[in-house]
Amino acid sequence: MIAAVNQGANSLRPGRAQIAFSGVTLDLGGKAILENISLDVKPGEFLCIIGASGCGKTTALRLAAGLYQPTSGTVAFDGKPMLAPRRDIAIVFQDYGKALLPWRTAAGNVSLALEASGVAASQRAVRIDELLKKVGLPNHAEKYPAEMSGGMQQRLQIARCLAQEPKALLMDEPFGALDAMTRQGLQDEVLSLVRASDATVVFVTHDLEEAIYLGDRVIGLLPHPGRIGIELKIDLPRPRDQLTTRENPEFLALRRELFDFIKASEA
Amino acid sequence: MNRSVLYWRAASFAVAAGFVGSWQLIADQRLVSPVFLPGPDRAWASLVRGFTSGDLLDKLLGTLEHMAYGWFVASIAGIALGAMIGSSRRMRSYVAPSLEFLRPLPVSAVIPVAIAMFGLTQSMALFVIAFGAIWPMLLATIHGFAAVEPRLYEVARSLHMSRLAIIFKIALPSASPDILAGMRLSVTVALILSVVCEILAGLDGLGHWVLLSARAFRSADLFAGVILLGVIGYLTALAMSMVEKRLLKWRSSGH
Amino acid sequence: MIPERIKALLLPIAILAILEIWARAVHLQSDSLAPPSAIAAALVEAFQDGSMLIATRDTLISAFAGLSIGGAVGLACGIALGIFPIFDRLMEVTIEAIRPIPSIALLPIALIALGFGYRMEITIVAFACVWPILILTRAAVGGIEPRLIEVSRALRLSPADRVRKIIIPAALPRIFLAFRLAAGIALIVAVTVEIAINPIGLGAAIMTAQQALRPDLMLAYLFWIGLIGYLLNTGLMVAQRHLFGRAALVGDSA
Numbered sequence: 001m002i003a004a005v006n007q008g009a010n011s012l013r014p015g016r017a018q019i020a021f022s023g024v025t026l027d028l029g030g031k032a033i034l035e036n037i038s039l040d041v042k043p044g045e046f047l048c049i050i051g052a053s054g055c056g057k058t059t060a061l062r063l064a065a066g067l068y069q070p071t072s073g074t075v076a077f078d079g080k081p082m083l084a085p086r087r088d089i090a091i092v093f094q095d096y097g098k099a100l101l102p103w104r105t106a107a108g109n110v111s112l113a114l115e116a117s118g119v120a121a122s123q124r125a126v127r128i129d130e131l132l133k134k135v136g137l138p139n140h141a142e143k144y145p146a147e148m149s150g151g152m153q154q155r156l157q158i159a160r161c162l163a164q165e166p167k168a169l170l171m172d173e174p175f176g177a178l179d180a181m182t183r184q185g186l187q188d189e190v191l192s193l194v195r196a197s198d199a200t201v202v203f204v205t206h207d208l209e210e211a212i213y214l215g216d217r218v219i220g221l222l223p224h225p226g227r228i229g230i231e232l233k234i235d236l237p238r239p240r241d242q243l244t245t246r247e248n249p250e251f252l253a254l255r256r257e258l259f260d261f262i263k264a265s266e267a
Numbered sequence: 268m269n270r271s272v273l274y275w276r277a278a279s280f281a282v283a284a285g286f287v288g289s290w291q292l293i294a295d296q297r298l299v300s301p302v303f304l305p306g307p308d309r310a311w312a313s314l315v316r317g318f319t320s321g322d323l324l325d326k327l328l329g330t331l332e333h334m335a336y337g338w339f340v341a342s343i344a345g346i347a348l349g350a351m352i353g354s355s356r357r358m359r360s361y362v363a364p365s366l367e368f369l370r371p372l373p374v375s376a377v378i379p380v381a382i383a384m385f386g387l388t389q390s391m392a393l394f395v396i397a398f399g400a401i402w403p404m405l406l407a408t409i410h411g412f413a414a415v416e417p418r419l420y421e422v423a424r425s426l427h428m429s430r431l432a433i434i435f436k437i438a439l440p441s442a443s444p445d446i447l448a449g450m451r452l453s454v455t456v457a458l459i460l461s462v463v464c465e466i467l468a469g470l471d472g473l474g475h476w477v478l479l480s481a482r483a484f485r486s487a488d489l490f491a492g493v494i495l496l497g498v499i500g501y502l503t504a505l506a507m508s509m510v511e512k513r514l515l516k517w518r519s520s521g522h
Numbered sequence: 523m524i525p526e527r528i529k530a531l532l533l534p535i536a537i538l539a540i541l542e543i544w545a546r547a548v549h550l551q552s553d554s555l556a557p558p559s560a561i562a563a564a565l566v567e568a569f570q571d572g573s574m575l576i577a578t579r580d581t582l583i584s585a586f587a588g589l590s591i592g593g594a595v596g597l598a599c600g601i602a603l604g605i606f607p608i609f610d611r612l613m614e615v616t617i618e619a620i621r622p623i624p625s626i627a628l629l630p631i632a633l634i635a636l637g638f639g640y641r642m643e644i645t646i647v648a649f650a651c652v653w654p655i656l657i658l659t660r661a662a663v664g665g666i667e668p669r670l671i672e673v674s675r676a677l678r679l680s681p682a683d684r685v686r687k688i689i690i691p692a693a694l695p696r697i698f699l700a701f702r703l704a705a706g707i708a709l710i711v712a713v714t715v716e717i718a719i720n721p722i723g724l725g726a727a728i729m730t731a732q733q734a735l736r737p738d739l740m741l742a743y744l745f746w747i748g749l750i751g752y753l754l755n756t757g758l759m760v761a762q763r764h765l766f767g768r769a770a771l772v773g774d775s776a
Binding site for chain 2: 630717748
Binding site: 067085 | 416418419421422424425426427428432436437440441443515516517518
């Protein structure tokens with residue numbers, strides 16, 4: 001609900017950024033991790049960040065989540081500086097095994113987010129059912145994470161994030177640890193979930209095709225220290241399709257361009 | 268339970284019965300003087316007599332009471348202190364080394380200090396039992412709190428959970444396997460220290476009962492008391508492991 | 523930043539300093555507390571007149587004799603039960619019935635059967651040491667890579683050689699861990715028996731100091747007993763790490 005209203009407000013002022021990095025630099029332990037990053041993410045946009053390992057793409061995501069504070073420069077959300085994590089920004093971690101509460105069932109894990117947002121106990125059950133159904137786990141409410149496959153655990157983590165009714169969804173290589181088939185299925189599910197919720201998405205991945213397939217825009221980071229090296233607008237038609245989109249000549253051209261960029265950045 | 272497990276169990280009971288039988292035989296043949304070794308029949312008779320007259324029941328309840336009070340105080344204090352120390356890195360680096368130094372201290376060595384402070388009283392026993400039983404829980408809780416997956420704290424931060432909610436919904440459940448293991452160890456410690464305190468201070472309980480029986484060379488009563496102490500040890504351990512199994516269901520499932 | 527080593531020492535130093543200053547300020551007259559300086563003096567005195575050394579010797583003899591006897595019994599039974607699962611299943615009920623008896627409950631029995639002195643104390647310590655060693659040895663032997671047992675069969679080793687050359691070396695790291703835990707238990711039980719009833723060793727000495735209203739001497743003994751416990755544990759831990767590497771220390775946080 002809130003997301004939809006906000007979406008309207010933003011569309012009155014087109015071009016206004018929801019997430020804005022301006023001149024962001026981050027040093028950790030005397031070492032520059034990110035240098036002078038400036039970046040605007042528009043409401044409802046699906047932005048993918050790629051880069052060689054160690055380029056600071058995960059760090060950039062943590063800055064956007066408010067888990068880190070920049071050494072200099074600012075990170076703003078809806079025009080206000082991010083000084084701490086916010087409940088309307090949800091983050092999906094790559095290591096789902098560590099980010100779920102092993103002592104709570106699937107329903108209990110989703111419930112955690114509802115409890116934190118102060119949803120009354122009487123309304124939680126319905127919402128939990130709804131959310132689990134949305135991510136394709138309607139029959140697994142009473143299972144513990146240890147009883148679920150990797151793909152199911154990641155769906156569960158996404159359900160918990162959706163329970164926050166986020167304006168922005170930050171995803172840190174969410175499918176990096178999953179096998180190829182599960183990964184493609186989840187890509188399509190994320191696309192349809194995001195379209196239904198109007199949330200802004202920042203998606204970090206090291207898989208170039210995944211980035212092009214999902215994103216409205218792809219940003220490539222150069223390593224040591226991390227800085228923006230390439231920015232590509234993806235105008236492939238939506239809804240996207242695992243076969244036709246990936247065979248589209250434009251898709252292949254973009255893939256080539258990103259591939260060359262990564263090659264050059266590693267050299 | 269499948270069939271062969273049942274058979275094995277029965278065979279195992281038969282072996283135990285065989286041991287009791289040979290104990291009876293040794294006692295009947297007076298291979299060991301009956302002053303030291305009563306037969307199982309006499310020990311059993313003494314148990315029955317003790318329970319019908321209520322004497323032994325009183326002593327049993329006395330020991331259970333000492334154990335329970337001390338263990339309860341130790342649990343509350345141990346978990347609260349452990350949570351406080353374990354959840355702060357700074358506290359850990361100042362306090363934990365001192366605790367590691369105290370850990371191998373034979374706790375019974377504080378008994379004289381407790382006697383000097385409280386005299387031969389119930390408070391002395393409570394202090395000693397609680398002091399002895401607190402260590403396993405304190406150290407386990409500190410370890411459990413220190414070992415919470417950092418990712419879960421990040422989840423908590425992005426959900427804006429309150430400090431209290433983080434402790435009760437993240438840290439305590441995550442540390443619960445360690446805490447429960449500590450509690451299981453402490454029950455045993457509490458039982459041993461209860462017996463020692465009863466022996467030393469003459470407090471009403473099985474410890475005092477077995478000592479008096481030994482002094483009067485009433486070996487049947489003595490064995491009855493020792494058997495009861497074994498039963499307490501067995502049942503408390505069983506109860507703890509059942510609680511553990513139930514509370515930690517999430518851990519055993521799956522893998 | 524203060525180095526970790528110094529942080530570790532700050533708390534005990536602060537406590538000692540506060541105790542000392544407070545005791546001097548109020549001219550402490552107590553049966554249970556004494557200023558650290560008086561405790562240190564009592565410790566030196568007890569060393570000089572030899573009483574500390576005699577008491578330490580008595581306690582350590584009982585603890586180690588009990589550990590050796592109980593350890594040997596526990597080791598033998600543990601290996602037997604680990605090698606022959608049939609045996610293990612048959613003895614299950616008997617072991618589960620005897621194990622939970624708190625060792626200290628045997629004190630009166632040992633007292634009437636053996637009287638005061640070393641023998642009674644050693645018996646109780648031995649009983650207490652059997653169980654951890656038996657159970658950990660059984661688990662260690664039961665957990666040996668089955669391939670190794672097959673190798674010993676293929677080589678047609680005699681049963682004695684199989685135990686000596688395959689089973690004990692393979693299970694040794696965990697058996698050592700069992701001995702380390704049992705050594706701690708041996709010291710605790712020995713001191714406890716002495717405090718409860720047996721008039722020898724450190725436990726009896728600390729009780730005597732309490733009854734003589736010498737809190738300084740009592741606390742000196744307490745400190746010394748703690749130090750022995752700490753040194754024993756640390757020494758065995760260093761030995762364990764040295765002999766078997768860091769991996770051997772994994773999984774013994776309890």
